[in-house]
Amino acid sequence: MIELEGLTKRFGAKTAVDHLSFQVRPGVVTGFLGPNGAGKSTTMRMMLDLDNPTSGTVRIDGKHYRDLPEPLKHIGALLDAKAMNGGRSAYNNLLCLAQSNRIPERRVAEVLDLVGLTAVAKKKSKGFSLGMGQRLGIASALLGDPEILMFDEPVNGLDPEGILWIRNLMKGLAAEGRTIFVSSHLMSEMALTADHLIVIGQGKLLADMSMADFIHKNSRSYVRLRSPQQERLKDVLHEAGIDAISVPATGVLEIDGVAVERLGELAAQHQIVLHELSPQRASLEEAFMRMTADSVEYHAHAPGEPGLPPGPGPADNAARPADAPAWGTGYEATRKGGQ
């Protein structure tokens, strides 16, 4: 369990982290999401007592990080892949860390095996590729067999194979009941791994909710229809009691909350030619981008701007506290139920 209370970090006039309070609970993967420069890494460094907070506190299992007798046995962290001495072998880099926390030496070989670096254990780590460096960093995080694991942008710069490996590793670790706290600026990545989400923008907490809630509030599924007989189609839909929104100047109709099968059958029944009949889902990435962009920059999008599903106005979004129930209700009313 990690608890943040009013955590604040100022660099001169700039506030990088602004009164963050949240908890990271055990047994789940908590995604820490925010655009680049939102303060994720600074927050994580403060959690490890590397940066001194301007105010506020972080507690790991109820204690300050500095008071943990052997911190690697409580919390393991991957902050950046290259935070090792390149002139030292992978094995020795891990060995000196293990010794400082009285972790038995055999554990070094174990974690190297776990991340698949046994073959290069004796090689100097400066020759490592980014992916190998990332694996070495993860090995160091796992060294003390900690209950809490923290990964800062673990998939950055990795190839698809490496991304898949890290994703499965995190899920496996969470399944063992550990606390996993992972940062990313990619919603799509989080959607695949995280059970809980903490979203920040400009150092402020924007959302602290379960992934299911986030999806529930932010995803919208609808059906896109295109037909050369649009007017006839509209009449048919109207008769069937289905509301269709026509997207101006595109000849596209968008229908919420009606199964794609039913629409297809309806069109066939009335012998209407369709050029498109496709189920759509607004991506979480878009919802996340809108959430952070609005809250960070306070600039306004015209509602229904192309490419973005209609959402609440940015002004009220910015002013509203995180996790407010009204967030995303704009299309929730017409949405057909959970995903």
Next chain:
Amino acid sequence: MSSFPAVLRSEWTKIRTVASTTWTLVAALVVTVGVSAGLCAVFNATFNDMPKEQQVTFDPTLASFAGMTLGQLAMIVFGVLVVGTEYSSGMIRTSLAAVPRRASFLAGKLIVATGLALVVGLVTSFLSFFLGQAILGDRSIGIDEPNVLRAVVGAGLYMAMIALFSMGVATILRSSMLSLGILMPFFFLVSTILGAVSATRKVAQYFPDQAGSKIMQVVPGAMDSGEAPYGPWGGFGIMALWVLASVLGGYLVLKKRDA
């Protein structure tokens, strides 16, 4: 608080598993012993051409450490790299995450590195002394003569203190390049030149190297070193104050600044 012996063991692993430790310490030994021996040979060959005053105050002990001015540069590099590579590699964040108590971390690192520098320094000083005396032949001095053993042990202590001072400076500056860029010219040029000019000697004699190197001297005022207002241990004490200041400064920077 993490167990301190564990921190020491960890720092010992760090120091013995990087190549720079070996080459800097070997260089400190080889350069000091080699240059000292060479200069002893020169003193021996040109002794009769020296001014009378220098002949009278000739200090065979100090002569056998004449290469220290160069050899200490390798010790400075050793000290700077021990701390500096933590920063240049980014390892410092991993290290502090493992040992979050700044005092334990710094003490562990400095004790291990200074201990190693002291061992190498003593081996160097004894080798340098005996080789130098062998070359000086008739003009040599025995280790059982008054104050000689103090000077030889002192030379080893001096090397360890120079290394520790450099570690402190590197902890303050958090950069190998910056630390070397300041320390190397300071000890090799600035201090030497200011110490040689009589007008500035009054100030330069309080520099860490000038004050500290008094401990290697048996004959006061030998080799144009001039009179100093302190004795061998007094000089060493002045050096120790410099070292204390650099280490304390390093600790404060480590404690206050973000890693």
